[in-house]
Amino acid sequence: MTIPELPLNNGYTMPQIGLGTASLNDEQIAPLIVTAAEAGYRHFDTAFRYGNQRGVGKGLKDSGIPREQLFVTTKLDGEFQGNDKATAGLDECLRQLDLDYVDLLLIHWPLPQRDEYISTWKSFEKLVGTGKVRSIGVSNFKPAHLDRLFAETTIPPVANQIQLNPRIARADHVDYDRDHDIVTVAWSPLGPGSDLLKEPLLATLGAKYGKSPAQIVLRWAIDRGIATIPRSSNPQRLAQNLDVFDFTLTAPEVTAITALDTGAEKRVDSDTSGH
Numbered sequence: 288m289t290i291p292e293l294p295l296n297n298g299y300t301m302p303q304i305g306l307g308t309a310s311l312n313d314e315q316i317a318p319l320i321v322t323a324a325e326a327g328y329r330h331f332d333t334a335f336r337y338g339n340q341r342g343v344g345k346g347l348k349d350s351g352i353p354r355e356q357l358f359v360t361t362k363l364d365g366e367f368q369g370n371d372k373a374t375a376g377l378d379e380c381l382r383q384l385d386l387d388y389v390d391l392l393l394i395h396w397p398l399p400q401r402d403e404y405i406s407t408w409k410s411f412e413k414l415v416g417t418g419k420v421r422s423i424g425v426s427n428f429k430p431a432h433l434d435r436l437f438a439e440t441t442i443p444p445v446a447n448q449i450q451l452n453p454r455i456a457r458a459d460h461v462d463y464d465r466d467h468d469i470v471t472v473a474w475s476p477l478g479p480g481s482d483l484l485k486e487p488l489l490a491t492l493g494a495k496y497g498k499s500p501a502q503i504v505l506r507w508a509i510d511r512g513i514a515t516i517p518r519s520s521n522p523q524r525l526a527q528n529l530d531v532f533d534f535t536l537t538a539p540e541v542t543a544i545t546a547l548d549t550g551a552e553k554r555v556d557s558d559t560s561g562h
Contacts, residue, residue, distance in 0.1 A: 290327065290529065293514055295445040296468040299422050301391070302358055303509060304529060305330025307474060307518035309562050313342030319520055320346025326526045332448075332474075332516045333384075334362035334395055335376060340383035348385065359386065360448075362395035362426055369403035373410040377419055388419050393426040393448060404432065405439050412442045424448070426474075430463040437467070448472040450562070451513065453504060454483050456548035461511060473508050474562055476515040477501050488543060496534045499527060506531045507544045 292300035306323045308316050308331065316339045320331060329352065333343045340361065347357060361384070367376030377392060392411060397404045404425075411423040424446035425433070437443065447464055451457050451473035464471045477484065489500035496503070501517075505528060508515045517528045536544070 289532075290329065291509075291532065293470050293512070295422055295470060296443060297422055297445055299390070299445070301446065301470060301472075301514055302328075302330035303514045304328070304505070304531075305332050305358065305360070305514070305516040306525070307516035308333045308339055308343060309337055309474070309518060311337075311339055311342075311518070311520065313339050313345070315339075315520065316342040317346040317349065319525075321350050322522050323525050324350035324352050326522070327529050328525070329356055330358040330360070330514075330516070332360045332472075334364070334393075335367070335380055335383075336362070336364045336395060340380060341385075344384035344386060354386070358390045359384065360391040360393065361389050362393040362448075363407075364395040365398050365401065368394070368398060368401060368407045370406070371410045371413075373407055374414065377414055381419060388421060390420075391422045391424055391446060392420040393424045393446070394428075396427050397425070397429070397432045399432065404428075405435065408436055408440050408444075412440065415442060422446070424469075430460065433463065433467065433469070443467065444469055446470040446472050446514070448474055448516075450475055451508070452476050452478040452483060453486075453507060453544050453547040454478050454549060456545045458545065458548075461513065465512065470514055471512070472514040472516060474516055476508055476513075476517050477504055483547070486547060488547065492536070492540060492544075498531070498534065502527060502531050503536070504544070506534065506536055507541055510536050510541050 290302045361380045363376040422445045424444040426448040484500040492503045
């Protein structure tokens with residue numbers, strides 16, 4: 288299984304599909320990562336807030352996959368914003384992961400009411416030269432937050448990880464990221480806790496292409512140039528989530544799926560979320 292790589296604006300690349308690990312503890316995630324690696328996953332997403340980085344690190348080691356073939360993302364939440372707190376935060380993440388570096392470090396939430404994401408980003412910029420992180424990016428940032436980041440800092444983010452699925456299509460965010468050479472990464476790309484996968488349109492397209500509704504949704508994101516990090520603890524679904532590169536949706540089909548955006552799901556916009 289070869290997963291396409293999306294180019295980042297600093298010369299590195301990111302596998303377009305990865306494994307999300309939110310809500311899974313150390314004991315659950317370690318064997319799951321081994322299973323995912325055997326299925327072909329090379330991109331693994333975690334965060335300090337998830338409390339599972341030790342399990343992620345163990346799973347990566349147990350997989351036997353050489354480090355240079357892995358793409359590991361972690362995130363620092365509000366506890367590490369401002370006053371160069373990110374330096375100690377990254378060191379703790381690396382200690383828990385038992386890694387020398389991460390491929391991508393994200394600010395987990397902008398928390399604009401605290402007004403510390405600019406100083407935090409400047410700390411991230413310093414970390415780029417340490418060898419402990421290859422790329423830096425953001426998570427749950429809106430275009431207004433990114434506008435300020437571009438105006439007041441030096442290194443542009445390579446990625447913005449946001450809640451995104453056909454119910455919450457965020458076309459404006461995706462367009463903004465594309466225009467600014469930022470890769471959009473979708474968390475909860477299959478719409479957690481929703482009836483998204485029961486949509487008749489997805490069943491119809493699934494029948495046409497011989498795919499499940501979930502595979503149609505993932506392909507919709509891929510055809511929009513978005514990276515996704517679906518989460519599943521089911522080995523069969525893990526494999527199915529990668530089996531989306533042998534067909535392409537038509538432009539009208541992508542448009543029709545995007546039109547499923549109803550705004551009905553709650554948009555999560557603070558680090559009180561489990562993500």
